[in-house]
Amino acid sequence: MERFRMVFQYFQSNTESVANGICAVLTLASVKMYTIFDFNCPCLPKYNVLYGMGVMFIPPVVLFFVGIIVNKHSVMMLEEWTRPTGKRKKNPAIIKFMFTNLIQRAMIAPVVWILVTLLDGKCFICAFSVSVDPSRFNGLPNMTGWDITRVLAKVPCKEDIIFQNNTSRKAVSRYLRCWSQALGWSILLFLIMLGVVARCLKPCFNHTAFLQTRYWSNYTDLEQKLFDETCSTHAREFARKCVIQFFESMHEEMCQGMILPLDEEDDHLHGITSRKQVNELLQAWYRSKPDLDVTKIAQRQYSRARVRVTGEGDQNEGRQAFTQNGHSPHTDV
Secondary structure (H helix, E strand, O other): OHHHHHHHHHHOOOHHHHHHHHHHHHHHHHHHHHHHOOOOOOOOOOOHHHHHHHHHHHHHHHHHHHHHHHOHHHHHHHHHHHOOOOOOOOOHHHHHHHHHHHHHHHHHHHHHHHHHHHHHOHHHHHHHHHHOOHHHOOOOOOOOOHHHHHHHHOOOOOOOHHHOOOOHHHHHHHHHHHHHHHHHHHHHHHHHHHHHHHHHHHHHOOHHHHHHHHHHHHHHHHHHHHHHHHHHHHHHHHHHHHHHHHHHHHHHHHHOOOOOOOOOOOOOOOOOOOHHHHHHHHHHHHHOOOOOOOHHHHHHHHHHHHHHHHHHHHHHHHHHHHHHOOOOOOOOO
């Protein structure tokens, strides 16, 4: 449980960690979807290739766009690209850095799906069963042209009558599965070697520019996050003052000219102290919301603060004058 909590806190630490978590979830989801997917090859010459290639490449395209949509870097990149220049110039390096990170993370789940399908081999067998050379396999019916193509299209179907008590279907399936797995392992090896080469060549490039670009990319993210938090705090305070002003105005209307001073202890009640007053207040709030103008309460708070500062200044001047006259408050009489 403690390890799960640490992992959860890591994914919540910043936008990059959240993006990594989303990428991991999409990758695991792609593997899970393939394992529960009910693969049924049509076993028809014109549809085997469409079905096999569709299962292999259409879900990765969907996962790619889902990865782009759920990644916050896509919104940040578009906002940075389309914003007016204003007093801050646009930095193409930041946009390029965001785009690179976005594409890299969005490509992981599709690549995993393609690798899983190739290592499993079902899609490859379904798509290319009609493309094998019949002369390489013994036991196939002695046919040519369209007839042998129809027979080879039935290879993915184990229950077909044509291949009962015939081992040629298993031979063709093993042959195609070997090619599929070889292609999958080759792609995986290529990606690993590409990552190793990129790691080795990374120190050869200008690492300072990379650090600066990454810093300003994180700054853009944090700046937007702090702006949203500040707006939320301001909206909360603005709404609080608006509601307080509404309560106080209702209190003045209920008193009908007899405005009573509000005690500090009852400040949160704002003079609304009976069930009838509460019901009237709720009805007024439902029928007509107050104007979005808190100038009255803001001016009153400003006046109170000014009076408080003025009073403290007068007290300080009195102490200084008393000290200059030679009378110290600590002098014994």
